[in-house]
Amino acid sequence: xxxxxxxxxxxxxxxxxxxxxxxxxxxxxxxxxxxxxxxxxxxxxxxxxxxxxxxxxxxxxxxxxxxxxxxxxxxxxxxxxxxxxxxxxxxxxxxxxxxxxxxxxxxxxxxxxxxxxxxxxxxxxxxxxxxxxxxxxxxxxxxxxxxxxxxxxxxxxxxxxxxxxxxxxxxxxxxxxxxxxxxxxxxxxxxxxxxxxxxxxxxxxxxxxxxxxxxxxxxxxxxxxxxxxxxxxxxxxxxxxxxxxxxxxxxxxxxxxxxxxxxxxxxxxxxxxxxxxxxxxxxxxxxxxxxxxxxxxxxxxxxxxxxxxxxxxxxxxxxxxxxxxxxxxxxxxxxxxxxxxxxxxxxxxxxxxxxxxxxxxxxxxxxxxxxxxxxxxxxxxxxxxxxxxxxxxxxxxxxxxxxxxxxxxxxxxxxxxxxxxxxxxxxxxxxxxxxxxxxxxxxxxxxxxxxxxxxxxxxxxxxxxxxxxxxxxxxxxxxxxxxxxxxxxxxxxxxxxxxxxxxxxxxxxxxxxxxxxxxxxxxxxxxxxxxxxxxxxxxxxxxxxxxxxxxxxxxxxxxxxxxxxxxxxxxxxxxxxxxxxxxxxxxxxxxxxxxxxxxxxxxxxxxxxxxxxxxxxxxxxxxxxxxxxxxxxxxxxxxxxxxxxxxxxxxxxxxxxxxxxxxxxxxxxxxxxxxxxxxxxxxx
Ligand code: GAL
Numbered sequence: 001x002x003x004x005x006x007x008x009x010x011x012x013x014x015x016x017x018x019x020x021x022x023x024x025x026x027x028x029x030x031x032x033x034x035x036x037x038x039x040x041x042x043x044x045x046x047x048x049x050x051x052x053x054x055x056x057x058x059x060x061x062x063x064x065x066x067x068x069x070x071x072x073x074x075x076x077x078x079x080x081x082x083x084x085x086x087x088x089x090x091x092x093x094x095x096x097x098x099x100x101x102x103x104x105x106x107x108x109x110x111x112x113x114x115x116x117x118x119x120x121x122x123x124x125x126x127x128x129x130x131x132x133x134x135x136x137x138x139x140x141x142x143x144x145x146x147x148x149x150x151x152x153x154x155x156x157x158x159x160x161x162x163x164x165x166x167x168x169x170x171x172x173x174x175x176x177x178x179x180x181x182x183x184x185x186x187x188x189x190x191x192x193x194x195x196x197x198x199x200x201x202x203x204x205x206x207x208x209x210x211x212x213x214x215x216x217x218x219x220x221x222x223x224x225x226x227x228x229x230x231x232x233x234x235x236x237x238x239x240x241x242x243x244x245x246x247x248x249x250x251x252x253x254x255x256x257x258x259x260x261x262x263x264x265x266x267x268x269x270x271x272x273x274x275x276x277x278x279x280x281x282x283x284x285x286x287x288x289x290x291x292x293x294x295x296x297x298x299x300x301x302x303x304x305x306x307x308x309x310x311x312x313x314x315x316x317x318x319x320x321x322x323x324x325x326x327x328x329x330x331x332x333x334x335x336x337x338x339x340x341x342x343x344x345x346x347x348x349x350x351x352x353x354x355x356x357x358x359x360x361x362x363x364x365x366x367x368x369x370x371x372x373x374x375x376x377x378x379x380x381x382x383x384x385x386x387x388x389x390x391x392x393x394x395x396x397x398x399x400x401x402x403x404x405x406x407x408x409x410x411x412x413x414x415x416x417x418x419x420x421x422x423x424x425x426x427x428x429x430x431x432x433x434x435x436x437x438x439x440x441x442x443x444x445x446x447x448x449x450x451x452x453x454x455x456x457x458x459x460x461x462x463x464x465x466x467x468x469x470x471x472x473x474x475x476x477x478x479x480x481x482x483x484x485x486x487x488x489x490x491x492x493x494x495x496x497x498x499x500x501x502x503x504x505x506x507x508x509x510x511x512x513x514x515x516x517x518x519x520x521x522x523x524x525x526x527x528x529x530x531x532x533x534x535x536x537x538x539x540x541x542x543x544x545x546x547x548x549x550x551x552x553x554x555x556x557x558x559x560x561x562x563x564x565x566x567x568x569x570x571x572x573x574x575x576x577x578x579x580x581x582x583x584x585x586x587x588x589x590x591x592x593x594x595x596x597x598x599x600x601x602x603x604x605x606x607x608x609x610x611x612x613x614x615x616x617x618x619x620x621x622x623x624x625x626x627x628x629x630x631x632x633x634x635x636x637x638x639x640x641x642x643x644x645x646x647x648x649x650x651x652x653x654x655x656x657x658x659x660x661x662x663x664x665x666x667x668x669x670x671x672x673x674x675x676x677x678x679x680x681x682x683x684x
Contacts (some may be wrong), residue, residue: 002242007250007272008313008353012395012402013043014388015080015356016374017318020068021049022363028068031360032075035545038385039392043072044317044356046135047082047152048114054131057091066608069144076628078146080252080317080356085128086152087114093128099124102162105208110658115157119233120169128233132240134629140244147250149317150237150269153276154230155257159224161399167204173225175200187508188217198290216424223259223420229269230260233446238269254317255310256303261416262310263454276318277304280332285325294437295444297645298628300343302470303441304350305412309452313403315354316347321384322362322372334372340384341391344645345678348395349630349641353402355395357388398680404634408451409613411464412439413472415455421477421509428476431501435473435599442604445625447615455482464489469611471497473599475520478503483519491588495611498524499595500531500557516557517594522597525565525585526594530558530576535640538574541597543581545569545610551603552581557596559583568593568610583595604633620683623652627673638683644673651655657684 001222016035020028023610035043045068046052065081072079093100093111099121100108109116117124129660139145178184181197190196195215197203205223206214238251245251250271256262266273282299307314321340324331336345344355359373372411374384422429443450453463453470464470470489483503490496503518504511512518516528533555535542541552550569558576565585571577583594595607608614620640623629627650630641640658644650651672658681660667665683673679 001248002245003243005250005271007252008403008621009315010401010402012348013041013354014039014392014395015044015354016040017356017359018043018045018049019359019363020045021052021420022365023066023361025067028071029075032071032077034107035360036075036077037042038389039395040388042078042146042354042356043079043360044080044082044149046084047149048084048087048289050084050087050131052219053084054089054133056585057095060134065139068261069139069142070256070326072144073142077144079142079144080147081135081145082149083128083132083135083151083241085117085132086116089126092166093117093445097128097495098163098165100163101158104162104206106162107325108163113157115153118161119229120161120165121163122165125131125233125236128160129236129240136241136244140241141246145246145249147252148241148245149274150234150241150251150253153254153257154234154265155226155260159226159258159260160207161229162207166229170205170222170225171200171203171231173228174203174221177221187510188215188221188439188447189508190215214424216421220417220421221422226259227261227264227416231265232602234265235269252315252317256306257509258418262277266310272313272314272315273307274317274354275304275307275347275352277316277343277347278318278320278324278332279346280320280324280335283331284332295441295645298346298444298643299440300346301350301628302437303443303448304347304352305452306439308351308406309454312351312405313353315353315356316344316352317356318358319347319355321346321357321359321374321388322376323370324372325370326367327369328367330370335384336647336676337383337387338674340387341394342645342676342678345394345641345680346628346643347574348398348401349632349643350617351406353631355391363446392679393664394680398639400637400661400682401632401634401639403408404632404637404639405448406451407616407631407638408420408467409448409616411451411453411467412436413453413455413464413470415475415477415482417477417507418475419507423507428474430500431499431598432474434554435499438598438600438604439471442599442601442608444628445601445642446605446608447617447621447623447625447629448608448613449616449630455485457474459485461485461488461492465492465494467494467615469497471499471599473499474501475503476501477505477507477509478517478519479507480519483523486520487523489588490590492591493589495590496523496592497595497611498593499599499606500555501599502594504640514622521562523585523587524583524592524594525562526583527560527562528557528596529560529579532556532558535574541574542572543569544572545606550581550606552597553600553603554598556581557594557595559594561585620656621652621654624650626650627652635668640681640683642673642679642681644675644677647675649674654681658682659684
């Protein structure tokens with residue numbers, strides 16, 4: 001069998017998503033020729049086409065994709081072949097309704113949409129394995145194939161599963177984890193409200209209960225179980241494909257979605273990770289008008305940071321090329337001239353070396369007739385195709401950037417236990433969502449980029465020490481292993497910053513009877529004497545540090561430094577005026593800060609400055625906060641991306657001599673970018 005690899009694109013590559021089954025066969029050759037002419041060298045196909053392979057149960061046919069793949073070979077077009085399990089055939093769901101997923105109330109999702117199956121049905125696993133095996137065996141060695149996509153967007157549409165097969169599998173998962181019911185009852189705190197289980201049969205995936213009264217500990221395990229189910233389903237397919245694929249071909253899937261440990265999925269099942277990027281979701285037609293203040297126009301950078309965390313050199317399987325919507329939803333308007341290139345370049349700036357546009361031509365049938373592609377229904381050349389060609393020219397000019405690493409000023413630390421616990425903890429969600437959004441905002445406004453690092457079971461201190469500063473904003477759940485890792489990081493010279501509401505839960509999400517921040521106290525030397533949400537009846541809370549006023553929004557830990565720690569800032573108002581708001585402790589070569597509140601662009605302006613990480617590229621560029629500035633570095637060379645998300649010309653200054661890679665011109669001093677313009681420089 002082929003072994004798992006860490007796949008990397010060797011050159012900047014452009015692709016598109018194509019559905020041969022949606023078009024008359026006579027169009028295929030012309031489409032492929034036009035794609036090639038535009039610079040497209042890869043098409044992703046087949047991910048919803050189960051019927052084309054297995055029109056009846058157990059009857060397999062390959063001629064349709066044989067024909068298309070042979071044509072691709074002739075035209076020198078490479079292919080990413082998708083497994084079809086996101087859309088089971090009607091014959092399958094009709095005969096085996098147990099494969100269907102259900103709502104929390106147990107109502108089955110019927111045939112007609114996609115992703116309506118569940119991962120745990122033994123029948124679905126068997127039939128999925130069989131169709132994947134047939135495809136991989138038949139097409140695995142085809143010379144046109146370059147890669148495989150597993151399913152489509154695992155855990156999109158819904159990331160919760162409530163079928164009977166899921167309850168059965170949940171019981172097995174829990175038996176393996178806890179061995180005895182006593183242990184499970186203890187972990188879930190079932191003594192509360194008389195939930196004690198006396199037989200495994202009594203346990204289900206969460207079901208509808210009265211008045212929002214859920215068991216949060218059960219939910220935390222439920223999310224872990226969902227992740228496990230997704231990984232098993234993905235892993236099963238990857239293992240089959242690996243038996244038949246060519247060694248150089250990669251296995252991927254397109255994410256990122258919820259209730260799945262994407263990092264483990266990448267590590268255990270895939271060779272490379274791809275992402276579907278639709279930036280106009282952030283300011284869509286269907287939502288309340290968001291203010292420019294939230295930087296929604298460039299919010300996708302936040303998501304791309306996540307993707308880079310999963311896989312530093314990722315690809316974009318679906319990059320937005322037109323307006324977004326279904327017949328049943330409205331999402332984004334058509335990208336303005338320049339915006340298609342801007343969004344694609346945003347992906348590249350954040351680490352993508354492969355960009356594939358969704359889709360070649362807008363579908364003329366079905367619910368997605370408003371999810372526009374490069375070409376419109378009329379199939380004529382248009383401004384989007386012209387822009388794709390222009391993007392390709394730019395992409396080729398920056399080929400040297402392929403494989404370059406992103407340069408970050410700090411790391412944002414996360415972990416899946418806290419992510420999932422937050423989903424059922426309103427108190428915590430309020431705080432953690434605000435901090436995460438604001439850290440992104442501050443990073444953009446002050447040109448201070450960050451990486452995201454997830455603490456995993458096998459995380460080591462070397463994953464952290466490359467960052468001078470790490471923010472672990474509100475890790476409510478903490479265990480000894482993670483606390484020890486953080487301690488080592490600090491002792492070895494790192495700077496750790498935690499926010500309010502840290503360290504007060506164990507791995508089951510139960511509150512620990514320790515002074516906060518619990519297991520982190522040894523590192524931070526801070527003692528939380530009292531804590532509170534800001535009162536809506538009072539004015540905004542501030543702290544001060546050597547004359548600087550610092551916003552302490554939403555929630556406040558009222559701190560006291562223990563032996564060896566010191567107060568950095570004190571509260572100015574509310575009933576805790578005069579008490580410590582920010583503390584610092586030196587430990588080994590490094591230091592740990594406890595910032596007793598949520599983070600905001602306002603307080604991060606101070607904190608980034610105080611920590612010495614603000615605007616790390618200021619010797620290279622002076623840019624207004626409306627421009628995004630990103631640096632990728634490779635083999636001693638630095639590549640500076642400047643992206644204009646504004647609909648108007650924007651000026652900036654280059655402080656050093658640089659080569660504008662699009663033209664080869666050497667430039668320095670005053671520059672400007674047109675509306676939605678981009679530039680990539682090699683720093684000389
Ligand atoms: C993506 C999906 C595509 C297409 C697109 C538009 O999420 O992977 O298959 O459906 O959305 O809805």
